[in-house]
Amino acid sequence: QPAQLDEYSDQLPLTPHLGYFVDPDGRADATAMFARAGRGEFAPLPGGSDAFGFTEGAYWFHAEVFNAHPSLRRWLLVLHYPLLDNIDLYLRYPDGRVEHMASGDNLPFSARSISYRQPNFWLDLPQRSRVELLMRVQSRSSMQVPLVLYTPTAFAERERDTQFGIGLFYGILVALFCYNLVLWLSLRDASHFWYMFHVAGFGLVVLCLNGLSFEYFWPNSPWLANHSIPLSMAISQVAMHQFCRVFLELPERIPWANRVSLGVMAFYLLMGLGSFVLPYRAVVLPMTLAVFPGALFILALALISLRRGYAPAKVFLLAWGCLLFGTALYASVSFGLLPKNFLTEYGIQIGSALEMILLSFALAYRYAKLRGENEVLVREHNEQLERHVARRTSELSTALEQLAEANQRLRESNRRDALTGLFNRRHFRDLFEHQMHHAAEHRQPLGVLLIDLDHFKGVNDTHGHLAGDECLRWMGRCLTDSLSVHGAVIARFGGEEFVAVVPDMAGDRLLHLAEQLRVRICSEPVRYAGSNIGISASIGVFVLRPGNGLGVDDALLRADDALYAAKDRGRNCVHAAEDVTG
């Protein structure tokens, strides 16, 4: 059936009008093929589909076009599949004239009729005449020939919508890429880097598949136009699996899946490198076949992660679901399950854009979760540290208290005589001076008693040194009992000699006190080892009065003089210096 063009049809798919013929060794020429078409040797498209999958040899397609349009001669023929290598178009006019045009990505981009990502040809179709259209296609990629004839206006209108959709898709990808670049630079979290890699890889493969990379990146390099397909596929798949590995934390959470994932990445990497040396089909076919199981594998991993309680996998699963759903929509058209419309035609782009947006959310969610966990860890660590510091501080303050007590005890023991527990001579001097100032301030007299045991050498000789020690201890207790009630400062002055300074005490009261003390010493025998040891003491008395100009040494000297006098008088008596009562 010839394809009829008229004023009511501004675009016409040629698929229903095509017949095809396979030339296995690709040597046949157009003349022979026009002849075969004339003999009706061209078969209708199998199942009415213009897609043949990966094929060998050259494919010839034939159609007749009748232009019944009243005014339009120039039509644009577009082949909506940009990956075909060699396309030769022959037009045979009623007068027998044959016109030849060529396109495909084995030719530079400039060879195309209009600068457009898919192969296209301007056709000059005279009114009310039938033109034969013969097309030879040979390609290492899969064989698809979705041919459509457009009026220039119809094509411009269609392309406006398509370009807008593509622009929107890449706008989203570029924005997400930049956004994650900023995040990666500021947070230094590797998952943002691998996300960018995934976005760039996916963007690149779509660019290559829809013919835009050939148009914009390497229009003069048919070699790159052909190799970009396996390379971009390999890059995008490696990026996708690497991102999943990092996001789902496979090395720590699912080690076996991590090994599988690394294996899949190694496979794509090898295929990508192999594309430089191996035939196109030997690398593209296995890669294409591996894409679907790979996507299912990632879906399964997301489900496993979710079941194991990894919360970020929820958004990841949703994102992945969008991509798979979009792809399923797109594929369902090929299987004739859904009609071709905007949603199904651009299912992959819409699904992947949603996937990228959701993955970006997933990254933010994962980051917030990690930060929350880190904060809990830091808080727990700080609390532990604070508890530790508090414990060590209290231990330290206890140690300081014990040290202060030990210091106090040390200071005290430095001041005391070890045998009797009374103040020693050195500290006594300080206390005496302090007493003197106090007495001078309050204009009070100070009574000074110097007490020396009589014939103590005899005690030692008779009862032993230890008995002598006990006598000295007893003396200490006796002096404390008798004098401390009067506020006296008592000290061991040396060997068997003691000293006491009694505040606000002079005259007869002081002499009486000394006499009482003497009597007590000689009347209470010291008990030691079952025997009673009788002791006595001589006491020298002196009174230090405020304003008499005497110092500590003077006062002690006077008291000592009095003590000597008491010894001279026969011991066991009290002797006062002259001015005791004065």
Ligand SMILES: Nc1nc2c(ncn2[C@@H]2O[C@H](COP(=O)(O)OP(=O)(O)OP(=O)(O)O)[C@@H](O)[C@H]2O)c(=O)[nH]1
């Ligand atoms: N057991 C003991 N004896 C001491 C201590 N310090 C000094 N003595 C003794 O005290 C005696 C003092 O002897 P002397 O200075 O001759 O005096 P005295 O024998 O008491 O004679 P008069 O003072 O003249 O009555 C010495 O035999 C010292 O050894 C001590 O801490 N313990």
